[in-house]
Amino acid sequence: MEVKKRESVKRGVLIALSAVILLGVVALLFLYRPTDVKLPLLDTKEMMREVSPEWEKPGKYWVTYRETPNVLEGENEVAGIVLHHTAYEGSADRVVKDLCDPSNPVSCHVVIDKDGTRYILAPPEAITWHAGFSKWGNRYRANLFMIGIEFQGNTLVEPLTEAQIESAIEYMRPIIEKYNISADNIVTHQMIRDAYREANPKNKKAWPKVDITPEEYERVRNALDTARLLKF
Ligand SMILES: [Zn+2]
Known part of the structure; x- marks a missing residue:
């Protein structure tokens, strides 16, 4: 009897010890967070683009197509290019939505985001x-013969990014070459x-x-010059 009792006490102690050790290991597994190991952050935007048919990368920058209904019937002469900034500090997606909204009579040919x-x-x-109200040379209504590039952001607050300028060159190159757009018509x-207002000071x-x-x-002009796209 004495031996049996001792045996069962021994077993009890062993079980208790095992339980304590097991609990300790589990607790360690839960509490231990290695601080020196940094997992790389996944760029989900880039990953989504890689697999989405809505995106392509014909050059250095990503391109996507969002057809705006805000167009006039007829064909643009593509004799010039008008540069704009959106003056909006939020996301380019928001701007694109507005420029594709049929209740908002504004649009352009391309919006170039900061990246x-x-x-x-x-x-x-x-x-x-x-x-809008516009004049270049002796012609009115620039919409009919010039295309519009909108740079996302407000250049009164922040300059264009290098990526925006590079991407604009990538966009403009085939158009300037195809339509032989002169440097004077990139405005x-x-x-x-201002040209319109000078000729029509009474239009409030x-x-x-x-x-x-x-x-x-x-x-932008300097970048066009470096890219040999200023044709005089
Ligand atoms: Zn503008």
């Missing part, structure tokens, strides 16, 4: 609504609005347009 992503809203040959919204609806700054325009 260089391009949202193509219409082919160059479409007549979009980006210029800013402000330039075509054509208020002065503040758009992409002359400094940022100059940067």
Whole structure:
């Protein structure tokens, strides 16, 4: 009897010890967080683009197509390019939605996001609504013969990113080459609005347009020059 009792006490102690050790191990597994191991952050946006048929990467930057209904019947001459900024600090997606909203009579051909992503809203040959009251050379209604590029952001607050300029060059190159667009016809919204206002000082609806700054325009011109796309 004495031996049996001792045996069962021994067994009890062993079981208790095992339980304590097991609990300790489980607790350690739960509590231990290695601090020196950093897992790489996955860029889900990039991953989604890789597999989505809505996205393509024909050059260095991502491109997607969102057809805007805000176009006029007829064909754009594509004799020039008007540069704009969206003056909106939020996401480019929001801007694109607005430019594709049929209740909002505004559009353009492409929106270029800060990371260089391009949202193509219409082919160059479409007549979009980006210029409003405008004049260039001796012609009015720039929408009919010029395409519109919107840079996401507000250049009065923050300059264009290098990616935006590079992506714009990537976008403009085939268009400038195909339509032989002259350097004189690559302008800013402000330039075509000022020309209109000078000729029509009585039109109170054509208020002065503040758009992409002359400094940022100059940067785009310099990039076009480096890319040998300024044709005089
Ligand atoms: Zn504009």
